Every structure is written in structure tokens, then in C-alpha cells.
């Protein structure tokens with residue numbers, strides 16, 4: 001039976017307590033959910049996954065499977081299925097023997113063992129190769145064997161650590177769809193680790209975005225992309241252009257002002273903004289439209305990307321935060337006929353209802369509908 005996972009204020013330290021990797025992390029993972037830990041290299045994703053698996057000690061806090069605290073339950077008694085990037089299947093056993101392995105350990109009756117093995121080999125589509133040794137399989141096929149072997153034992157939780165990173169680009173995409181379909185079929189709570197944001201967006205029910213051992217935001221892929229909780233999330237997931245600006249309050253009307261004096265009304269700001277407050281504005285490349293008035297820009301580079309043209313533009317003043325003067329916007333080729341050349345001048349109008357606004361330091365969103373991480377970080 002699949003379980004829900006509760007992580008309550010867990011702390012992980014290395015080097016005899018001298019180095020804190022996870023300073024107190026809480027998150028709830030629902031039964032049957034495909035939950036992804038996403039973040040840059042070294043942010044502690046694998047560390048957290050290994051704590052759930054039982055390969056890492058937990059210094060403080062607790063982890064529960066349903067209502068049971070599992071801190072002191074050894075790894076092999078947690079009923080966990082694991083898939084890693086290096087497959088970890090036995091080279092001297094055939095595909096079928098690899099898949100059966102965990103069931104033999106559990107001393108399942110032969111008929112049941114055969115039935116389960118056959119079924120799962122069909123689900124992950126490796127039954128045509130069941131007599132082969134792993135060396136005669138492609139990377140994707142080997143990864144399917146690893147997946148079958150992890151699922152066949154009917155684990156309470158499936159843990160996957162960058163399972164696709166050894167595969168080539170096309171196979172990664174095929175396999176991520178396969179993993180998603182199989183996970184839905186078997187309905188098992190899955191915690192998936194990746195640093196690849198596109199993979200996370202494509203595969204997950206919900207994503208936790210991590211930085212330096214701290215969860216920055218938890219949400220559905222779309223929510224995290226459209227309403228990032230802070231500047232880190234806005235820049236780590238997809239591309240954002242960041243501008244300096246200020247809030248202008250005029251009676252009931254709220255506006256955001258860019259440095260060149262251009263301003264737009266905005267309706268979804270939180271209530272505690274004040275007149276003259278410095279802010280950071282995040283605009284994705286697709287959140288600009290070319291308009292009669294807007295930010296005055298000059299095209300500095302254009303890249304044809306099939307469905308889109310990606311333009312890089314510069315502004316008169318030092319308006320953008322990160323990239324000096326430059327900023328990106330995209331033009332959807334199915335919608336517009338007008339293309340721009342280098343040095344063309346144009347006005348870019350941000351789509352007020354889509355853009356994001358943060359405090360000046362980028363730490364907090366000032367947009368009303370942004371959902372914060374529901375469990376308080378310590």
C-alpha cells in the first residue's frame with residue numbers, strides 16, 4: 001500500500017555536526033502523488049531523498065509514512081523502491097531475473113512471483129528482452145528494468161534520483177513520459193529528484209523548489225511557473241527579465257513605475273504595498289507585447305527558434321537588474337507577421353495581469369494569488 005509522507009522540521013548535518021546541509025525542512029507529500037525535489041546542484045535534494053530512504057541519519061525532526069514515524073526504521077524495512085541514475089541492475093542476471101530478485105528475497109510463492117514479474121515486465125515494456133543480459137540492452141531499456149525491479153515489490157514509496165540523466169535527450173523525453181504513465185498506472189507515491197526544470201515541469205503533480213537546503217516554494221508546475229514565490233524561483237524555472245521599479249499609489253489605483261518613467265496599472269498586488277516602495281519586477285519573455293507605447297527598446301539580437309523568434313533588446317537606461325541592459329522577449333510566429341531587424345526600435349508593453357512583482361531584494365512576492373510554502377520553515 002502506498003503511503004503519504006510527512007517531513008517535519010528535519011535537520012541534516014555532515015562532518016560531525018559542523019556543516020548543516022538542511023536546516024529544518026518540512027513538507028507533506030500526498031498518497032499517490034508524483035512529487036519532485038528540484039533545485040541546483042548541491043542544494044540537498046539527494047540528501048533529503050536518502051533521509052526518506054533510510055540511508056542518511058536524521059539529526060532532528062521526524063519523517064512519517066502515514067502516521068508512523070520511520071526515523072528509527074532501517075532502510076530495508078521501509079518498503080521502498082529506488083531507481084538511480086546508474087541503473088544499479090545486476091549485470092550477471094537476465095532481465096527477468098533482475099526483476100524477480102526482490103520477490104525472491106521476500107520468498108513469494110512461485111506462482112505469485114511469476115505473475116507479478118510478467119505483469120510488470122509488460123507494463124514497462126521489457127518483456128520482449130526478458131532472457132537478455134543487461135549489457136545487451138540500451139540505456140533506456142536498462143532504466144526500464146531498474147524501474148520494473150523497483151515497482152515489482154509493491155513498495156510504499158518509489159524514490160528516484162536523477163534516473164534519466166545518463167540517457168540521451170530524445171530518450172529522456174520518451175522515458176519521462178513512460179515513467180509518468182507507469183506511476184499513474186500503479187498509483188504509487190513517488191519522490192523524484194532532478195535539477196532539470198523542464199523535466200520537473202513535465203512529470204510532476206507538485207514540485208518543491210529547493211535552494212541551500214530550504215524549500216522556496218511548493219506547488220503545481222503551472223503555479224510555480226506563473227506565480228513564483230520569489231526571485232530565485234522566477235529565475236530558476238524558465239527565464240525572467242528583472243527590472244527595478246517603484247510602486248505608485250493614487251487613491252484606489254495602484255501602478256508600477258519603471259525607471260524610464262513608463263508605468264502600468266496593476267490590480268493584483270498585496271495590500272501592504274506603500275507609495276514610493278522600491279520593487280523588483282519579473283517579466284517572462286512571452287509576457288511582453290509590442291505596442292504603441294511601452295518600454296523603449298532596441299533589438300540587439302534575434303534568434304529563430306521555429307515556433308518562436310527570441311529577441312534580445314536593450315534599453316536606454318540601466319533598467320534591468322541582472323543582465324545589464326539586455327532583456328529577452330519572444331514573438332509567436334503563428335500570431336504576428338511583423339518581424340524585427342537588428343537596431344529596430346520598438347515599445348514593449350508588459351502584460352500587467354501576468355507579470356510578477358517582488359520586494360526590492362527579490363525575497364517575497366507582492367502578488368496576491370501567490371501561494372507560499374504551506375509548512376513553516378524553521
Ligand SMILES: Nc1ncnc2c1ncn2[C@@H]1O[C@H](COP(=O)(O)OP(=O)(O)OP(=O)(O)O)[C@@H](O)[C@H]1O
Nearest residue numbers: 014015021039040041042043044045046047048195
Ligand atoms: N556524506 C557527505 N559528507 C559531507 N558532505 C556531504 C555528504 N553528502 C553530501 N554532502 C554535501 O551536502 C550538500 C548537498 O548534497 P546533495 O547531494 O544532497 O545535493 P543535490 O542537491 O542532490 O545535488 P546534485 O544535483 O549535484 O546531486 C553538498 O554540498 C554536498 O557536498
